[in-house]
Amino acid sequence: MLHHYSDVLGYLDLHNAAPADLVLQECELMVGCLSCSQESPLQNLSYGQSKEFNCEQCHSKLSILAESTRFQYIPPRANKTGQSSYPAVQKGKPLPEKGACKHYKHSHRWLRFPCCGRMYPCDVCHDEDQDHPMELATRMICGYCAKEQPYANGKPCISCGNMMTRGTRTSHWEGGLGCRNKAKMSRNDRHKYANTNKTVSRKAAIQKK
Template identity: 45%
Template sequence: LMHQFNSVLGYFDLVDCFAVDLVLSGCVFALDCFGCNKRMMADGIHYGQRRSLWCQFCNAKMTLLMESVKFLQLQPSKAAENAGSAFSIKAPKMVKNVKDPAIQEGKPLPDGGICKHYKKSFRWLRFPCCGKAYPCDKCHEEQEGSGHEMKYATRMICGHCCKEQPFAAEKPCTGCANFMTKKPTAHWEGGRGCRDRIRMSRDDNKKFSGTGKTISRKAQEKLTGKK
């Protein structure tokens, strides 16, 4: 039961699986009116969009807004673990850290949000046509198929902290202030920036480094292709 003082939607009891994302566009919500205590159904809810509804019985106005969804893994209490074995001491087991692809605010996305199509894009995009989040438009098209109605993404998820926010091309994240796309630069920046000497800034020492070196005749023949 959700209201203005409780933001917990529900609990999942999962075995050999995990929750990754909640697609709001495919959910149907039961709304209880505070005026007449009657229940009505609502669907078509999207992240970040304020939805105004009116009660079908008393015509009272209701407002629904959901910015994001966070999945939290509940840890079992020590009292429950030691129930029935008060006098036994269990040695701690080696637990292998499993890579969790779930979208959890405060943690980075899998691989920082990059995909095989865009190696310098650190974000996921949420598309209003299906309500799902994908690393890029090409991943969206590959997963949903050619017959799917494609629409431009209206929201994005930061690859550094999983903060969901309205789509912006070159603005930093509103949560962690990190940029979600690689900004073009004209400097070497330790090998992570510009590597082309033509486009590199003349104020960078790497632009003219090594230009005074002599080239052997064998190396010149390889460059020109002549013997």
């Protein structure tokens, strides 16, 4: 039960299984009004989007916002036997393969797609598992710390600071905005060998000293 003093939605008792994700869009929630205690059903809730509605009984304005969810492992009691599996997504710990997949090996994040509310490493992984048209992701999960956050391409994680994708700089000069290290410059870039064969007069060399 969620309220101002508790962020625990529920408990799962699993055996030889591990939770991976909570798809809010497929959940049926009951929201209780703090003014009159009237409970109302709520569906189609999405991460990062605030949903507002009025209480059916007292007409008070209600709002609910879910930024993210996480699974926390609770060790079993000593008298129980059997192996327990840690959840696939744990806050502060890397995602499986640090978020990379066979399609994008240098992408360290998972994307949450608004069309189904599920998270996948990339759009190809989504299309391989789903049979509906893909909508562009609006949120992402860091592959290094599992922090869910709004989608931002080419920017570091807001929690751990790691880059989830390759940087935007290339091996070309690009007017000084790209690579400036001649050792790493592309050999097709004319700035790589600029001034390498330039001769300096003896007078200029003496003045430079």
